[in-house]
Amino acid sequence: MALSILNNIPSLAAQNQLAITGSELQRTLFRLSSGSRINSGSDDAAGLAIADGLHANITALTQSSRNANDGVGALQVADGSLAQVTTLLNRAVTLATESANGTVSNNQRVALDSEFSAIRAEIDRIGTNTTFNGTAVFTATPTNVYLSDSTSGGASNIGVTTGLLSASGIGLTANASGTLTSTANAVATKTVTVGATTYTYVANLSATPTANEVLIGANAAATLANLASAINGGAGAGTTYGQGTVANASAVAVAGATTVSFVSKTPGTAGNTVATTTTDVGNTFGTATMTGGGTGVATLTTAVLAQAALTNINAAIAFVAGTRGQIGAAINRLQSAVNVMQNQSQNLSAAEDGIRAADIAQEVANMTKFSILNQTGISSLAQANQMQQSVLKLLQ
Numbered sequence: 001m002a003l004s005i006l007n008n009i010p011s012l013a014a015q016n017q018l019a020i021t022g023s024e025l026q027r028t029l030f031r032l033s034s035g036s037r038i039n040s041g042s043d044d045a046a047g048l049a050i051a052d053g054l055h056a057n058i059t060a061l062t063q064s065s066r067n068a069n070d071g072v073g074a075l076q077v078a079d080g081s082l083a084q085v086t087t088l089l090n091r092a093v094t095l096a097t098e099s100a101n102g103t104v105s106n107n108q109r110v111a112l113d114s115e116f117s118a119i120r121a122e123i124d125r126i127g128t129n130t131t132f133n134g135t136a137v138f139t140a141t142p143t144n145v146y147l148s149d150s151t152s153g154g155a156s157n158i159g160v161t162t163g164l165l166s167a168s169g170i171g172l173t174a175n176a177s178g179t180l181t182s183t184a185n186a187v188a189t190k191t192v193t194v195g196a197t198t199y200t201y202v203a204n205l206s207a208t209p210t211a212n213e214v215l216i217g218a219n220a221a222a223t224l225a226n227l228a229s230a231i232n233g234g235a236g237a238g239t240t241y242g243q244g245t246v247a248n249a250s251a252v253a254v255a256g257a258t259t260v261s262f263v264s265k266t267p268g269t270a271g272n273t274v275a276t277t278t279t280d281v282g283n284t285f286g287t288a289t290m291t292g293g294g295t296g297v298a299t300l301t302t303a304v305l306a307q308a309a310l311t312n313i314n315a316a317i318a319f320v321a322g323t324r325g326q327i328g329a330a331i332n333r334l335q336s337a338v339n340v341m342q343n344q345s346q347n348l349s350a351a352e353d354g355i356r357a358a359d360i361a362q363e364v365a366n367m368t369k370f371s372i373l374n375q376t377g378i379s380s381l382a383q384a385n386q387m388q389q390s391v392l393k394l395l396q
Helices: 009-034 045-099 106-129 220-231 303-356 360-395
Strands: 143-147 156-160 177-181 191-194 197-202 212-215 251-255 259-264 274-278 288-290
Touching: 009 360, 045 106, 045 143, 045 156, 045 303, 106 303, 143 303, 156 303, 197 220, 212 220, 220 251, 220 259, 251 303
Parallel strands: 197 212
Antiparallel strands: 143 156, 177 259, 177 288, 191 197, 191 274, 251 259, 274 288
């Protein structure tokens, strides 16, 4: 080998290898200190893209799980509120049953009806004021729980609807009422129409009635009692239009000495409206038109009305129970969605970890190797620089 002082090739080789060793040692130290195999795009460009995509999926799934849990929380608030409504309705059953008993006076029924009115008001308050995170819980508008894994194909909405809650909505609204007043006894062939049913006064019941006949009594009170009995579906000659009658679909009636009081039972064409008219205004009965909102008898002021109210209260209990069942099904669905998303998140995290995480055992071994190579490289560079000194011996 020729001796030269222009270039120290061994020194250059040692410098180059020392630079490579230093770079690898630095990369190993980065991985050990961060715990990540990929600290820059140059470490693994494809792996970085995959890992970042997986991390976005995991982030979206984690938040979606929170969204679903929030939905569960809102539905549980609704379910708890409806449980209290059921408790109130059970108390209403007690009140209606007590009011329907013949041993209770009308004054006592007024007191029972007052508590019943308070129950309706409390149901309305629960429906209006129950909120979750500042948003009304009971609403007719579906609440969409958004679930996503950050991809366009992995997004979905689970719509949950609690529905509106009010006394009227479950059939307990105080309905419109009205009265027909007797100024004289009824006249045969004259009629009274209650809702869609017409009743005809007769002096004697027909052997085979073809119309809703109401027998004229010995006095106005007796005639009014016969009319009320016909409307409520009573049976028996001398009280209604014949045998086996059915209740009026529009209203129930309670007879007094000089009046018949009506409370609407089913909605009419104008909401909850029942019109009562007579063909003998001025001579026999006046005219009453009842209007109002709601669906169902909601008063305990008489035994007859209390019995009718009891039917509506039981229907309301069934309605609330059905609503709670729907809410329970929605809760179960959201909880199932949470379980699925947590499983997805777990497996995606494992996949991301396999790409991104550093193998600590391997990196420790690499650090040992590159540390030794770094030291030997420095020593080799020193020896290479010393080799050029031998040229000076020729000049002595």
